Amino acid sequence: MSLNEDTIPNLRNTERNFYTTSSCGVCGKGSINAIRTVSVYQDQQDDNFINAAILHELPTMLSKHQKVFADTGGLHASALFMPNGELLLVREDVGRHNALDKLIGAAINNNWLPLTKNILLLSGRASFELVQKAAMAGITVIAAVGAPSSLAVELANEFTITLIGFLRNERFNIYTAAHRILIADYETTH
Numbered sequence: 001m002s003l004n005e006d007t008i009p010n011l012r013n014t015e016r017n018f019y020t021t022s023s024c025g026v027c028g029k030g031s032i033n034a035i036r037t038v039s040v041y042q043d044q045q046d047d048n049f050i051n052a053a054i055l056h057e058l059p060t061m062l063s064k065h066q067k068v069f070a071d072t073g074g075l076h077a078s079a080l081f082m083p084n085g086e087l088l089l090v091r092e093d094v095g096r097h098n099a100l101d102k103l104i105g106a107a108i109n110n111n112w113l114p115l116t117k118n119i120l121l122l123s124g125r126a127s128f129e130l131v132q133k134a135a136m137a138g139i140t141v142i143a144a145v146g147a148p149s150s151l152a153v154e155l156a157n158e159f160t161i162t163l164i165g166f167l168r169n170e171r172f173n174i175y176t177a178a179h180r181i182l183i184a185d186y187e188t189t190h
Contacts (some may be wrong), residue, residue, distance in 0.1 A: 009145045041114040041138030048140045049106050052183045054085040058121050065090045077123040078103040104137045114138025131155045
């Protein structure tokens with residue numbers, strides 16, 4: 001890398017630098033501190049509320065758009081939904097990190113950022129890195145079919161991201177920022 005002659009880098013946050021890949025195992029604390037200074041969507045207006053009944057429908061809606069997964073069982077998916085359950089985008093890849101990169105890239109190409117009014121659905125588990133990528137795109141609600149890692153929960157909590165895990169079989173766990181999930185109406189009808 002080389003800088004233009006007139007560029008003066010901001011070295012205040014260079015105390016700990018990490019090479020980040022799409023694989024798991026990034027040092028959590030250094031990366032959490034790094035994202036705090038980079039995310040431009042952290043203080044956006046927060047009025048994204050989701051009905052619990054809609055959450056239960058999302059995995060089924062996603063599976064209808066995963067033909068290759070149905071045939072092979074070998075692809076991960078990331079999907080973007082509106083709060084009313086409308087599916088906006090699905091991207092698949094062998095790597096779950098790559099699927100989310102493709103989804104956020106498509107959202108950027110559509111000029112949709114920040115994604116503060118959307119729900120991100122992950123077809124597998126929610127890792128720290130996936131929560132970090134979602135935070136960078138302004139996503140405030142992440143639902144995963146699988147479990148979240150402890151670092152994912154920590155990061156979601158720090159950024160007030162609603163993190164839902166084990167979204168399947170008419171159940172889910174809310175790990176952080178439960179205020180966005182409207183449960184009362186759902187409980188009275190089920």
